[in-house]
Amino acid sequence: MGGTHEVGRNAVLLESGGTKILLDYGVKIGDKPEFPGHVRSKDLNGIVLSHAHLDHSGGIPLFYLSGATPYFATPLTTEIVGILIRDMIKLSGYYLPFEYIEFDAMMKNRVDVGYRKEVKVGNVEFSLLNAGHIQGSAMVDLKAGGKRVLYTGDINTSRTRLTQEAKVPRKNYDAVVVESTYANTDHEERKKIEASFVAAIKEVLNNDGKVLVPAFAVGRSQEMLCVINAHKLNVNVFIDGMARAVNQISMEHLDYIKTPKTFKTVINKTRAVQGWRDRRQATRRADVIVAPSGMLQGGTAMHYMERLSLDEKNAVFLVSFQVPGTGGAKLLESGYFRIKDVEQEVKAQVRHFDFSSHSGKTQLEAFLRGIKGKPDVYVVHGEPENCESLAQWARDELDVNAAAPKEGDEFKV
Numbered sequence: 001m002g003g004t005h006e007v008g009r010n011a012v013l014l015e016s017g018g019t020k021i022l023l024d025y026g027v028k029i030g031d032k033p034e035f036p037g038h039v040r041s042k043d044l045n046g047i048v049l050s051h052a053h054l055d056h057s058g059g060i061p062l063f064y065l066s067g068a069t070p071y072f073a074t075p076l077t078t079e080i081v082g083i084l085i086r087d088m089i090k091l092s093g094y095y096l097p098f099e100y101i102e103f104d105a106m107m108k109n110r111v112d113v114g115y116r117k118e119v120k121v122g123n124v125e126f127s128l129l130n131a132g133h134i135q136g137s138a139m140v141d142l143k144a145g146g147k148r149v150l151y152t153g154d155i156n157t158s159r160t161r162l163t164q165e166a167k168v169p170r171k172n173y174d175a176v177v178v179e180s181t182y183a184n185t186d187h188e189e190r191k192k193i194e195a196s197f198v199a200a201i202k203e204v205l206n207n208d209g210k211v212l213v214p215a216f217a218v219g220r221s222q223e224m225l226c227v228i229n230a231h232k233l234n235v236n237v238f239i240d241g242m243a244r245a246v247n248q249i250s251m252e253h254l255d256y257i258k259t260p261k262t263f264k265t266v267i268n269k270t271r272a273v274q275g276w277r278d279r280r281q282a283t284r285r286a287d288v289i290v291a292p293s294g295m296l297q298g299g300t301a302m303h304y305m306e307r308l309s310l311d312e313k314n315a316v317f318l319v320s321f322q323v324p325g326t327g328g329a330k331l332l333e334s335g336y337f338r339i340k341d342v343e344q345e346v347k348a349q350v351r352h353f354d355f356s357s358h359s360g361k362t363q364l365e366a367f368l369r370g371i372k373g374k375p376d377v378y379v380v381h382g383e384p385e386n387c388e389s390l391a392q393w394a395r396d397e398l399d400v401n402a403a404a405p406k407e408g409d410e411f412k413v
Contacts, residue, residue, distance in 0.1 A: 002026065002036025004407050005384040008055045011036035012151060012177055012380070016144035019122030022047045023140055023151045023177075027058030027088070032095050035059045037407055041067030046121040048128075049073040050153025051137035052080035052218055058088055061098040064105035072119060074128060075112040076136030076253035080218055082107065083245050091298075114255075132156040132166035133357050134219035136256045139166065147174040147413045150371070154179050154381065156356075157363045158190055161226035162219065164258050166359075172373035175413045178364065180382030180404075183390035186360040197353045198231040200317065204349065205235060205287055209313035212348075214301040214328065216294040216320050217242035219357055222250060222263075224290050224319060229266045235287035240273040241300035242292050247272070273300070283307045294320030296327030296337070306339050314348040319355045368394055376413065377402035 001022075003010030008028030014021045022044055028034040041063040049057055049071065060081075063069050073081070085103050089096060113119055115138065118127050123145065128138035133154040140151040150173050152166075159165040187193075204211050215221040221243035228237055239247065247267050254260035273282050282289055283304065293299035296318075308314045322329040327337060332352055336343045359367060368377065377394045379387045379402065387404035394402035403411070 001039065002407060003055070003380045004405050004409070005387055007181060007381055007383070009034055009036045009059065010056050010381055011059070013039060014124065014142060014144065014149065017123035019045045019124050019144070021045060021121060021124050021126070021142070024048075024050055024056040024153065025059040025062070026053075026055040029054065029058075029088075029092070033058070033092055035062065041065070041069055044069045045124075047071045048126060048140050049077060049081070050131065050140060050151065051134055052077045052084055053134070053154070054084055054088060056153065057081045058085060061085065061102040061106045064102045064109065065098060068105070068109055070111050070121070071106060071109050072111045072113050074114065074136040074138055074256065076249065076256045077138070078107070078110050078112065079249045079253070080136065080246060083242060083249070084218070087242060129169055130164055130166060132158070132160075132163050135163055135222065135250050136253065137163075139169070141169060141171070148172065149175045149177070149413060150375075151177045152179055154181070154357070155359050155367065157359045157367055158187075159258070160190065160223055160357070161230055162223040162258060162263075163256075166367075168367055168370035170372070173371055173375040174373065175376045175378065175411075176368065176371060177378045177380060178368065178390070179358065180364065180379045180386040180390045181358040182356065182360045183364055183379070183382055183386040184361055186362050187354055187356050193353055193355060194227050194231065197227065197317065197319070198233060200315070200351060201228070201233060201235075201288060204313070204315040207313055209311070209315060210286060210308055211288045211315045211317055212301065212304045212308050213288060213290045213317050213319055214294050214296050215243070215290050215292065217246050217292040220294055220320050220355060221290050221292065222247060223355065225266050225270055226263065228288065229262070236271065236285060237288045237290065238271045238273055238282040238286040240279065240282065240289065240291040243290065244272045279303060294318070295322055295329070296331060305337060309337060309339070309346045309348045310344065312347040312349075316346065316348050316350050318350070318352045321356065322352070364390060365393060365397070368398060374398075374400050376400065376411070378411065379404045
């Protein structure tokens with residue numbers, strides 16, 4: 001239904017014996033939001049959400065203009081979705097085909113599902129498995145018509161400071177729908193990235209500078225706090241923006257965090273910025289400030305860019321993927337950033353650290369190689385060349401049927 005040959009607006013429709021289950025229904029944020037292909041609410045028996053990011057969740061309120069379809073996700077995912085979709089309506093409401101009332105109806109139809117709990121909807125049974133992508137993220141394991149299908153959503157098979165890694169389920173599958181965000185790229189080893197990140201922070205602080213870490217509010221912000229804590233950096237860390245609310249919700253669902261006790265300690269000792277007075281103090285008192293948005297497209301990070309980026313003693317450490325054309329991408333390319341409507345040369349040190357929450361090429365291939373049976377493989381959620389190359393790899397190396405579908409393509413398992 002969407003997310004084919006692209007990253008954004010993910011949606012897969014599974015039908016068996018008259019039961020229709022929708023796996024994700026995201027939005028592609030741009031000048032005007034784009035949604036997946038249309039399916040009527042009254043035709044659906046259930047919606048299963050893999051994780052909270054808007055490219056997987058942002059279109060789900062569309063089904064509550066008049067419907068009451070049950071919607072399944074981990075409780076932490078649903079709570080984070082509450083923050084993200086409300087914010088999207090606030091920022092892009094003019095362009096959206098739904099409002100807060102539909103979102104509220106969606107939340108009333110929520111069904112919380114923990115990992116490995118079996119759920120039956122019509123002719124389909126499913127369970128959620130840890131996906132390792134962000135806190136609360138899930139792969140969806142489905143049984144229908146005597147067949148078994150795995151929908152990976154976004155997966156990370158590397159352990160992070162925040163989440164346990166995704167593991168290959170020990171079951172025979174007839175079909176796998178797999179993401180391919182980094183199907184042609186390998187990430188540097190996590191330990192090496194952490195070590196260079198921490199060393200760079202120390203160097204800046206030793207020169208009496210301050211470090212701004214623009215980071216995604218969900219997942220990356222929390223992980224950065226955990227990394228700083230794990231390396232015993234005795235520094236004043238401030239957190240700002242939407243990440244504060246995500247921190248608090250994550251604290252209420254510690255079952256989805258790798259080391260609950262440590263996470264609790266980290267959040268409690270991090271200073272949360274509560275308003276403009278705090279924000280002004282943070283600029284003076286903080287050693288490290290973690291603030292969304294991760295791509296420097298709005299958010300409280302913009303305030304700190306104004307205050308910190310024109311001083312060569314300071315640093316801006318980008319820790320998220322930078323989509324071409326975003327403020328962060330332009331900063332990395334040119335060394336300039338728009339401050340108060342003027343393009344200014346950034347004097348602060350600017351570096352990028354590849355803290356990805358997606359599996360890279362070698363990991364995706366190992367994941368598919370580890371799946372039992374000879375499943376058909378459908379590759380989604382990637383640039384066209386990534387989808388095609390992973391499908392080609394699966395055909396060549398695993399000798400399975402593999403395709404990189406186009407929107408609207410149908411396959412029989």
